[in-house]
Amino acid sequence: MGTGVALFKAVALFAIPFIFPAGGWEGKGASGEASSLFMTPRQGMLLVGEELHYKVSYVFFNLGKIVVSVVDRREQHGRVIYKTRAIIDSAPGLPFVDLHIRFISEFDEDLYSYSWIAEDSTEEKIEVRRLVFEYDSSRVFVEKGRKLPDGSYQFDQKDTVGITEKCQDGLSLFYFARAHVRKKTTMNAPTFIEKEQVNTFFDFTGVREEEEIDSVDYPIEVVEVEGRADFVGVFGLTGGFEGRFTNDEARVPIVAWMKVILGSIKVTLDRWNRPGWIPPTYVEQD
Numbered sequence: 684m685g686t687g688v689a690l691f692k693a694v695a696l697f698a699i700p701f702i703f704p705a706g707g708w709e710g711k712g713a714s715g716e717a718s719s720l721f722m723t724p725r726q727g728m729l730l731v732g733e734e735l736h737y738k739v740s741y742v743f744f745n746l747g748k749i750v751v752s753v754v755d756r757r758e759q760h761g762r763v764i765y766k767t768r769a770i771i772d773s774a775p776g777l778p779f780v781d782l783h784i785r786f787i788s789e790f791d792e793d794l795y796s797y798s799w800i801a802e803d804s805t806e807e808k809i810e811v812r813r814l815v816f817e818y819d820s821s822r823v824f825v826e827k828g829r830k831l832p833d834g835s836y837q838f839d840q841k842d843t844v845g846i847t848e849k850c851q852d853g854l855s856l857f858y859f860a861r862a863h864v865r866k867k868t869t870m871n872a873p874t875f876i877e878k879e880q881v882n883t884f885f886d887f888t889g890v891r892e893e894e895e896i897d898s899v900d901y902p903i904e905v906v907e908v909e910g911r912a913d914f915v916g917v918f919g920l921t922g923g924f925e926g927r928f929t930n931d932e933a934r935v936p937i938v939a940w941m942k943v944i945l946g947s948i949k950v951t952l953d954r955w956n957r958p959g960w961i962p963p964t965y966v967e968q969d
Contacts (some may be wrong), residue, residue: 687819689733689947690855699844701713703866705739707845712851716883717793725965727932728858728862728932728933728934728957729753729756729765729858729859730753730795730933730956730957730958731754731755731756731765732752732753732956732957733752733753733955733956733957734750734751734752734955734956734957735750735751735752735935735936735952735955735957736748736749736952736953736954736955737749737750737751737936737950737951737952737953738889738951738953739948739949739950740948740949741946741947741948741949741953742946745774745777746773746774746777746948747768747771747774747777747782748771748772748774748953749770749771749950750770751767751768751769751854751857752767752768752769752771753765753766753767754766754767755766755824762791763791764789764790764791764797765789765790765791765792765858766787766788766789767787767788767789767790767854767855767857768786768787768788768794769785769786769788769854770783770784770785771783771784771785771786772784781790781805781806782803783803783804784801784802784803784804785800785801785802785804785865786799786800786801786853786854787799787800787802787854788800788852788853788855790852790855791816791860793852794851794855794858794859794862795816795818795849795850796811796814796816796849796850796851796852796855796875797815797816798813798814798815798816799813799814799852799853799854799875800812800813800814801813802830803837806924806947807890808829808830809829809830810827810828810829810832811826811827811828811836811838812825812827813824813825813827813836813838814826814852814875815825815918816846816849816850816875817837818849821845821846822843822845822846823844823845823846823850823875824841824842824843825840825841825842825843825844825878826838826840826842827839827840827841828840842878844875844878844880846873846875846879847873848873849873850853850873850874850875850880851872851873851874851883852874852875853874853876856874856883857936859872860908860926860936861892861928861935861936862884862929862934863885863887863936864906864928864934865887865889865906865928865930865934866887866889866907867887867888867889869884869885869886869887869959870884870887871883871885873886874912881913882912882913883910883912883913884910884911884912884913885908885909885910885912886908886909886910886943887906887908888906888907888908888932889904889906889907889910889932890906890907890966891904891906892904892905892907892927893905893923893965894927894937894938894965896937896938896951896952897951897953898952898953898954901964901965902964902965903929903937903962903963903964903965904929904931904962904964904965904966905927905928905929905937905965906927906928906930907925907926907927907932908925908926908927908928909923909924909925909926910923910924910925911923911924922943922957923941923942924939924940924941925939925940926938926939926940927939929962929963930963931962931963933957933960934959935952935953935955935960935962936963937950937952938950938951
């Protein structure tokens with residue numbers, strides 16, 4: 684497997700914590716005391732129809748793109764459930780790389796993950812992995828199989844794994860980070876990856892900065908977040924990440940960096956579809 688495949692798959696299988704986005708969160712403010720974090724995210728962030736396009740690069744190489752969207756909002760068993768999707772494609776013409784991966788995550792207003800699906804497409808088949816969270820019995824159903832021509836799933840491997848608290852999946856972490864990025868606090872988000880419960884740590888610094896990207900012709904006002912995962916990512920991803928989000932109610936991730944053995948992968952907002960929204964302008968303060 685070439686370096687391009689390794690780096691791009693590292694993004695595809697782990698990058699969405701950032702992009703980077705709930706459950707059983709532990710947060711500490713400047714005083715060190717645990718803060719109350721179990722709150723419904725503002726409606727202004729979770730907007731059905733929002734579509735964010737990101738380009739993925741390594742040094743001067745274009746590795747591909749990620750498109751993250753909120754596709755549905757519904758009521759289920761007395762809870763409001765959001766359905767979100769991430770589509771990851773390698774850049775056309777990238778040597779030895781032809782990756783097409785889709786994540787689907789469903790979570791409630793408190794950002795607890797209910798289900799997560801990954802579809803990994805090749806020329807021969809579409810491999811599928813699915814997680815279904817059953818919090819009443821403190822377990823996760825883990826299934827692996829393939830997608831059939833009629834769009835249904837056939838699972839050949841099934842397992843059950845115990846968990847100690849409500850968890851994030853790889854895509855819900857994206858929205859978790861957005862929900863809390865304007866606070867000045869640290870948080871631990873229990874996260875379920877593959878077949879185990881692990882942790883993703885966030886340091887929401889509250890630092891206000893300016894950021895410039897090609898798709899916006901003025902400096903954008905952003906706030907910073909740093910973090911790490913307490914597990915080793917695939918293909919050399921070390922778990923460290925850093926991101927900058929717009930300092931407004933939408934809290935859109937503008938740019939992120941993720942550490943790998945050979946350096947750093949960069950994910951940058953390229954274009955978006957979010958009615959009525961424009962990135963906030965950075966203004967110097969006295």
